[in-house]
Amino acid sequence: xxxxxxxxxxxxxxxxxxxxxxxxxxxxxxxxxxxxxxxxxxxxxxxxxxxxxxxxxxxxxxxxxxxxxxxxxxxxxxxxxxxxxxxxxxxxxxxxxxxxxxxxxxxxxxxxxxxxxxxxxxxxxxxxxxxxxxxxxxxxxxxxxxxx
Amino acid sequence: xxxxxxxxxxxxxxxxxxxxxxxxxxxxxxxxxxxxxxxxxxxxxxxxxxxxxxxxxxxxxxxxxxxxxxxxxxxxxxxxxxxxxxxxxxxxxxxxxxxxxxxxxxxxxxxxxxxxxxxxxxxxxxxxxxxxxxxxxxxxxxxxxxxx
DNA sequence: TTGACACGGTCAGATGATCTGACGATATTG
DNA sequence: CAATATCGTCAGATCATCTGACCGTGTCAA
Numbered sequence: 001x002x003x004x005x006x007x008x009x010x011x012x013x014x015x016x017x018x019x020x021x022x023x024x025x026x027x028x029x030x031x032x033x034x035x036x037x038x039x040x041x042x043x044x045x046x047x048x049x050x051x052x053x054x055x056x057x058x059x060x061x062x063x064x065x066x067x068x069x070x071x072x073x074x075x076x077x078x079x080x081x082x083x084x085x086x087x088x089x090x091x092x093x094x095x096x097x098x099x100x101x102x103x104x105x106x107x108x109x110x111x112x113x114x115x116x117x118x119x120x121x122x123x124x125x126x127x128x129x130x131x132x133x134x135x136x137x138x139x140x141x142x143x144x145x146x147x148x
Numbered sequence: 149x150x151x152x153x154x155x156x157x158x159x160x161x162x163x164x165x166x167x168x169x170x171x172x173x174x175x176x177x178x179x180x181x182x183x184x185x186x187x188x189x190x191x192x193x194x195x196x197x198x199x200x201x202x203x204x205x206x207x208x209x210x211x212x213x214x215x216x217x218x219x220x221x222x223x224x225x226x227x228x229x230x231x232x233x234x235x236x237x238x239x240x241x242x243x244x245x246x247x248x249x250x251x252x253x254x255x256x257x258x259x260x261x262x263x264x265x266x267x268x269x270x271x272x273x274x275x276x277x278x279x280x281x282x283x284x285x286x287x288x289x290x291x292x293x294x295x296x
Numbered sequence: 297t298t299g300a301c302a303c304g305g306t307c308a309g310a311t312g313a314t315c316t317g318a319c320g321a322t323a324t325t326g
Numbered sequence: 327c328a329a330t331a332t333c334g335t336c337a338g339a340t341c342a343t344c345t346g347a348c349c350g351t352g353t354c355a356a
Binding site (some may be wrong): 010011012013014015016017018019021022023026047064112117118120121124125129130132133134135136137138139140141142143144145146 | 150158161162163164166167168169170171175195213236248257262264265267269273276277278280281282283284285286287288290291292293
């Protein structure tokens, strides 16, 4: 699919490492904080829930999975008390998935670790390079994220 | 795990989009070229096979999965004729996984698409920004890739 | 207003990917 | 040579993911 380990790697593969590293760090911190019943896939869904709740279909679209998969993961998150489903006042067909109390607590932990890891990366790369990296990635997102 | 869609996203999440986009493009191209029996997970393993073959344990380490998972995926790749296992001349315990003829053909297709997608990204971001992005990601890999 | 179609979500079933734990065979090292 | 580490596999379980079918609700145009 791409190179062996030694050669120049494509940008997609290079993006894999930081993504995976961040995810692993957050998951580890969550587990250490007592949120040990959350999986990576659940986290990827939960990470895309907006402040006022998000529709299942939107979650699926943002996470690039089918709505069935998203539904499955939301079921688990709901059972574990991280999220809740409420009716969407603007559309009787839809329901909004939003953070429950336990979910908000987990988000707080996740945010802290995110900031911590970013700080480490910034310390290693330097402020300027990091800012450039972020800008480039945000720009790239415009053409690689089918949702936004 | 992180923000809703609107807010500022952490660098890990931002890395997700290009990675996923590249992977999807390569997979689609492979399927179109007749290599339609390969999955993303198989591709992630195959992408890490070096020119002269690579040990299963190394593949697992590079792809950040257990050796059991790697073995499972290599089994499938072998059954589909993409790779072959040969004895490691330097160690009777080990075997080297290396590309078979069909695998090499698939790699050729993948390389072409990689280059194509990178060219698109470069056109969108500009030469300079893209070079900066690559440099930053390569640097970041030093502290986020447990293997290298 | 009503019929055709789009959209939000779920159910059912299948497959794929991944892990933990245990194990046999070979290397390495003191 | 004995102790220990490494390489890979087997077995079994669980989680994630997809396709296809389906029901209820919204939308829009004739």
